[in-house]
Amino acid sequence: MISYTTTTEIEKPIDQVYALLSDETKVNLWIKGLVKLETINGIPGQVGFQGKYTFYENNRTVIFYEEITAVEPGRSFSAQMDSDGLTMEGHTLLEDLGGSTRLGVQQKVKGKSLFMKLMLPFLKGMMRKRQEEDFIRFKQLAEGGLEVPQTKAIKGGAIPWVDQSGG
Numbered sequence: 001m002i003s004y005t006t007t008t009e010i011e012k013p014i015d016q017v018y019a020l021l022s023d024e025t026k027v028n029l030w031i032k033g034l035v036k037l038e039t040i041n042g043i044p045g046q047v048g049f050q051g052k053y054t055f056y057e058n059n060r061t062v063i064f065y066e067e068i069t070a071v072e073p074g075r076s077f078s079a080q081m082d083s084d085g086l087t088m089e090g091h092t093l094l095e096d097l098g099g100s101t102r103l104g105v106q107q108k109v110k111g112k113s114l115f116m117k118l119m120l121p122f123l124k125g126m127m128r129k130r131q132e133e134d135f136i137r138f139k140q141l142a143e144g145g146l147e148v149p150q151t152k153a154i155k156g157g158a159i160p161w162v163d164q165s166g167g
Contacts, residue, residue: 001111002124007104008135010142014094017101018074020142021092024051030137032130033057040065047071053081064088085116103138105131 010017020026022045028034033055042049049068054061062083070078074094081088087110095102109127111117 001108002120002127003106003108004124004128004131005104005106006128006131006135007102008132008139009097010101010103010139011099012101012142013099014096014101015074017103017142018094021094021103021138026141030141031134032137033062042068045071045077085112086110087112103135107131 024037024044027037034053035056036052036054038052038054040050040052044051045068047068047070049066051066053064053066055064056062064081064083066079066081068077068079070076076091076093078089078091081090089108091106093104093106095104107127109120109124111120
């Protein structure tokens, strides 16, 4: 298992940052490679929500399944994400800095296979860097400096790209 923490400061009030962070219709603007989010069960942003995240990068599709495990509205939430090779437990916390907001995510990542368990220490830097890049895009979006999607739709992706039909 590996763990890491990523933080950034955003020059917007905590309520605006939490609202944007919780807006599933804009998540593809700041998470690299995300092309589709499907609701499997529940309500986005609430405990028990289950979603399917489809990423397309380096000419391959990767799918993660997420379940929201805890929520403190306006302040924090926790989730577990599973893919074929990994299980990730994340805790997102927002801190009010009096007009600006500190956004932090603590990740714990476990490999499912022996190969992935052995590879995780080598992948830690890449995973942290990727989350930092996503945070840069989120900060730009929150502060008004990012207006265009950073991802491409695949196989006839439609607007809105969020599919709440359940699959």
